[in-house]
Amino acid sequence: MDAAKVGLLGLGTVGGGTAAVLLRNADEIQRRLGRSIEITHAAGLGIANQSILDASKVKLTEDAFEVVNDPDVEIVVELIGGYTLAKDLVMKAIENGKHVVTANKALIATHGPEIMQAAMARGVNVAYEAAVAGGIPIIKAVREGLAANRIKWIAGIINGTGNFILTEMRDKGRNFDDVLKEAQALGYAEADPTFDVEGIDAAHKLTILASLAYGIELQFDKCYTEGISKITTEDVNYAGELGYRIKHLGITRKTGHGIELRVHPTLIPEKRLIANVDGVMNAVLVQGDAVGPTLYYGAGAGAEPTASAVVADIIDTVRTIDIDASHKVPLLGFKADDMSDIAIMPIEDVETACYLRMTALDKPGVLAEVSEVFALHNISLEAVLQKEPAEGVAKVHLVLLTQKVIERNINAAIAEVESFSDIEGSVARIRLEHLG
Amino acid sequence: MDAAKVGLLGLGTVGGGTAAVLLRNADEIQRRLGRSIEITHAAGLGIANQSILDASKVKLTEDAFEVVNDPDVEIVVELIGGYTLAKDLVMKAIENGKHVVTANKALIATHGPEIMQAAMARGVNVAYEAAVAGGIPIIKAVREGLAANRIKWIAGIINGTGNFILTEMRDKGRNFDDVLKEAQALGYAEADPTFDVEGIDAAHKLTILASLAYGIELQFDKCYTEGISKITTEDVNYAGELGYRIKHLGITRKTGHGIELRVHPTLIPEKRLIANVDGVMNAVLVQGDAVGPTLYYGAGAGAEPTASAVVADIIDTVRTIDIDASHKVPLLGFKADDMSDIAIMPIEDVETACYLRMTALDKPGVLAEVSEVFALHNISLEAVLQKEPAEGVAKVHLVLLTQKVIERNINAAIAEVESFSDIEGSVARIRLEHLG
Numbered sequence: 001m002d003a004a005k006v007g008l009l010g011l012g013t014v015g016g017g018t019a020a021v022l023l024r025n026a027d028e029i030q031r032r033l034g035r036s037i038e039i040t041h042a043a044g045l046g047i048a049n050q051s052i053l054d055a056s057k058v059k060l061t062e063d064a065f066e067v068v069n070d071p072d073v074e075i076v077v078e079l080i081g082g083y084t085l086a087k088d089l090v091m092k093a094i095e096n097g098k099h100v101v102t103a104n105k106a107l108i109a110t111h112g113p114e115i116m117q118a119a120m121a122r123g124v125n126v127a128y129e130a131a132v133a134g135g136i137p138i139i140k141a142v143r144e145g146l147a148a149n150r151i152k153w154i155a156g157i158i159n160g161t162g163n164f165i166l167t168e169m170r171d172k173g174r175n176f177d178d179v180l181k182e183a184q185a186l187g188y189a190e191a192d193p194t195f196d197v198e199g200i201d202a203a204h205k206l207t208i209l210a211s212l213a214y215g216i217e218l219q220f221d222k223c224y225t226e227g228i229s230k231i232t233t234e235d236v237n238y239a240g241e242l243g244y245r246i247k248h249l250g251i252t253r254k255t256g257h258g259i260e261l262r263v264h265p266t267l268i269p270e271k272r273l274i275a276n277v278d279g280v281m282n283a284v285l286v287q288g289d290a291v292g293p294t295l296y297y298g299a300g301a302g303a304e305p306t307a308s309a310v311v312a313d314i315i316d317t318v319r320t321i322d323i324d325a326s327h328k329v330p331l332l333g334f335k336a337d338d339m340s341d342i343a344i345m346p347i348e349d350v351e352t353a354c355y356l357r358m359t360a361l362d363k364p365g366v367l368a369e370v371s372e373v374f375a376l377h378n379i380s381l382e383a384v385l386q387k388e389p390a391e392g393v394a395k396v397h398l399v400l401l402t403q404k405v406i407e408r409n410i411n412a413a414i415a416e417v418e419s420f421s422d423i424e425g426s427v428a429r430i431r432l433e434h435l436g
Numbered sequence: 437m438d439a440a441k442v443g444l445l446g447l448g449t450v451g452g453g454t455a456a457v458l459l460r461n462a463d464e465i466q467r468r469l470g471r472s473i474e475i476t477h478a479a480g481l482g483i484a485n486q487s488i489l490d491a492s493k494v495k496l497t498e499d500a501f502e503v504v505n506d507p508d509v510e511i512v513v514e515l516i517g518g519y520t521l522a523k524d525l526v527m528k529a530i531e532n533g534k535h536v537v538t539a540n541k542a543l544i545a546t547h548g549p550e551i552m553q554a555a556m557a558r559g560v561n562v563a564y565e566a567a568v569a570g571g572i573p574i575i576k577a578v579r580e581g582l583a584a585n586r587i588k589w590i591a592g593i594i595n596g597t598g599n600f601i602l603t604e605m606r607d608k609g610r611n612f613d614d615v616l617k618e619a620q621a622l623g624y625a626e627a628d629p630t631f632d633v634e635g636i637d638a639a640h641k642l643t644i645l646a647s648l649a650y651g652i653e654l655q656f657d658k659c660y661t662e663g664i665s666k667i668t669t670e671d672v673n674y675a676g677e678l679g680y681r682i683k684h685l686g687i688t689r690k691t692g693h694g695i696e697l698r699v700h701p702t703l704i705p706e707k708r709l710i711a712n713v714d715g716v717m718n719a720v721l722v723q724g725d726a727v728g729p730t731l732y733y734g735a736g737a738g739a740e741p742t743a744s745a746v747v748a749d750i751i752d753t754v755r756t757i758d759i760d761a762s763h764k765v766p767l768l769g770f771k772a773d774d775m776s777d778i779a780i781m782p783i784e785d786v787e788t789a790c791y792l793r794m795t796a797l798d799k800p801g802v803l804a805e806v807s808e809v810f811a812l813h814n815i816s817l818e819a820v821l822q823k824e825p826a827e828g829v830a831k832v833h834l835v836l837l838t839q840k841v842i843e844r845n846i847n848a849a850i851a852e853v854e855s856f857s858d859i860e861g862s863v864a865r866i867r868l869e870h871l872g
Contacts (some may be wrong), residue, residue, distance in 0.1 A: 017726075031771060033775075034762065093467075135730065137580070137730075140576060140580060140581045145573025146744065147748050148458075148465065148746075148748050149744055150461055247557050273637045273713065289460075289461070290571070291735065291741045291745075295731070296733075297729075298727060298729065298731065304726040308585055312585030327756055332466060334467045335467060340447035340467075354870075416452050429592055
């Protein structure tokens with residue numbers, strides 16, 4: 001059988017990695033697939049990584065539209081990133097009847113509904129394993145491996161940059177700004193780190209996971225998103241003293257009141273396996289009603305880890321290239337005519353335990369005053385810690401762990417506490433999940 | 437479309453779990469699959485779990501052959517276990533053109549080649565996700581999710597009973613026999629615990645993983661298998677002092693000299709995520725050349741975790757039920773006409789680091805005498821620990837960690853040391869892997 005013809009859009013880090021893996025492992029892939037895969041067309045903005053391709057076999061161009069419009073290309077692999085050009089290219093590829101493989105989480109999370117609809121109408125595949133947690137085959141696990149389950153919740157470390165920063169803060173007592181600068185120097189974080197440290201990248205990925213878990217539409221705009229830029233070394237240390245680690249988690253949970261969809265720093269018990277996932281690594285913990293907890297761990301970014309997922313998608317796509325859609329896994333895991341319209345909950349309705357840190361004047365009665373507020377709001381406390389902050393003279397840090405409480409209630413209690421003259425500045429609040 | 441018709445063989449723990457999951461999650465499964473799945477036939481030896489089935493809809497029988505011979509059954513789900521009856525039933529089902537889903541690792545590991553060949557000749561599917569690591573979708577991960585990779589090695593905690601025993605020994609200082617009795621009382625271990633504690637069950641699973649990783653035939657008889665029954669509490673504690681945990685691992689690795697295939701207790705650095713997988717849980721660490729390390733964690737046994745994998749296989753099978761084999765994932769991950777004949781290495785040729793514990797007379801010069809033997813065999817030592825054993829009066833325990841050494845060389849050194857009059861009894865040897 002002829003080789004499957006792939007057109008590669010983007011020859012940057014992931015594009016270069018994809019070309020390298022396809023070339024290096026061509027024989028092993030052919031043994032698995034029974035057909036070879038050939039990059040026949042490639043569009044690179046600039047010439048980075050072009051040298052990896054055999055120019056005598058690959059049609060190279062600066063214009064990506066040439067690739068998506070070339071009748072010879074069967075599968076378009078979009079590795080450009082971003083929303084605008086990438087979207088136009090993917091839509092055009094679909095219109096031209098080509099299958100699409102992409103690593104673009106922003107694109108799927110925000111324009112996914114339109115893209116999926118066009119792909120279904122045209123009868124082509126859109127595969128995006130690399131869009132969530134890089135090389136970890138988490139989309140395949142949720143969409144196929146756990147298909148027997150009702151998914152109860154998913155909690156994931158799905159941004160490596162954020163996890164690297166939090167790990168360094170804990171292990172070495174460094175502060176956020178300091179570690180961020182190193183992450184940028186190491187190439188883990190972009191010059192503009194907003195997407196990573198403010199949780200937007202994680203929210204893109206979580207949006208996709210929630211859709212696959214519950215059979216709901218992609219609803220990125222409904223995801224509550226909070227980053228790690230306000231986490232202090234003291235918070236990391238206090239959490240440690242209390243037996244917790246702070247991780248930046250994406251959490252989605254199906255409740256009787258709707259679906260939670262939220263990205264934020266989270267205290268989790270240090271004994272949990274996922275609490276021990278450090279550095280740039282990713283991990284996704286999935287709770288199914290039949291299987292119980294399962295965890296998937298690996299590299300969430302990088303040239304070849306991401307390429308591993310891209311190439312797996314190419315292999316799956318080639319294997320079923322002339323099979324009609326009814327015999328394939330639905331694009332979002334559930335049949336398009338059987339999606340659920342269960343609502344995403346506003347964060348104010350979500351119930352979680354909380355870690356609270358506040359700076360108080362060091363005088364008698366402050367803790368009693370604060371405790372009373374929580375008692376009046378019917379919020380039970382699990383633990384209280386009183387610490388002298390590093391810079392503190394006549395001040396103390398009060399650290400409280402609450403039991404589970406609905407967000408709007410704790411917001412009210414926090415506002416009240418912040419109005420006290422004995423409390424300085426605002427109360428830091430980090431949500432806490434037991435993940436048990 | 438009509439419901440897919442499933443015949444269930446076995447209504448014990450996993451059979452009951454499978455029926456329960458199929459019934460409870462029928463609507464969610466239909467939303468994913470676009471077709472319903474119905475248990476139309478069931479054979480139970482005894483009446484356990486029959487009550488879960490609706491007798492007005494299910495043809496119940498004591499004779500499993502009635503099910504595999506019934507023309508109405510499309511998919512036979514074999515959950516009886518064992519090699520003999522199960523094999524006859526599976527072969528008969530294939531002969532009758534039925535697809536087979538099984539959780540039977542012993543059957544696949546030992547009779548897999550014959551079963552796969554018959555299935556390919558008859559054009560039916562044989563699915564066995566539940567045979568390895570219960571509810572963890574590890575077969576899908578290795579066979580599809582990581583299909584872009586050359587797999588370098590796999591190391592797995594793939595027997596929950598053994599992991600439970602080692603975890604209790606470490607956490608509570610209990611001895612092997614004591615914990616084994618509790619495991620039996622809790623139902624984690626069989627009355628005859630040989631399969632679990634002597635590593636045979638793990639060897640079955642590892643045999644399957646190795647075949648999927650490298651595209652080699654199933655070769656259970658070539659697997660080196662060593663259990664945990666000789667591990668002492670002292671070994672567990674000494675390992676801990678040196679920064680390691682003892683886990684019962686199945687390890688398969690592709691080397692320039694062939695493929696390693698071995699099940700044995702193993703010291704691993706306590707910092708590794710897999711070292712922190714405790715109790716009855718399973719975890720499989722896979723090293724791919726592109727993706728790097730990925731880890732898959734979850735329940736390796738139990739009614740519903742195993743059912744989760746069984747039902748996922750049924751869903752996959754139904755989805756592709758009238759698709760020809762060339763469009764499906766090959767039964768063992770690689771095309772049958774493109775299997776590799778790279779040999780499994782004898783354990784004597786395998787290279788690992790080692791933990792050695794010996795009892796020596798507490799007198800000057802013994803350590804020097806022992807060290808000299810290792811030096812003469814060109815074996816470098818990483819660490820030496822001298823400890824008074826609990827019962828010891830004029831004796832000490834010498835604990836050595838070696839660097840990597842070929843098994844036949846360390847065997848020779850151990851034999852020499854054991855011949856010394858100052859060394860009492862035999863030298864305990866536990867292999868050590870850094871898994872880095």
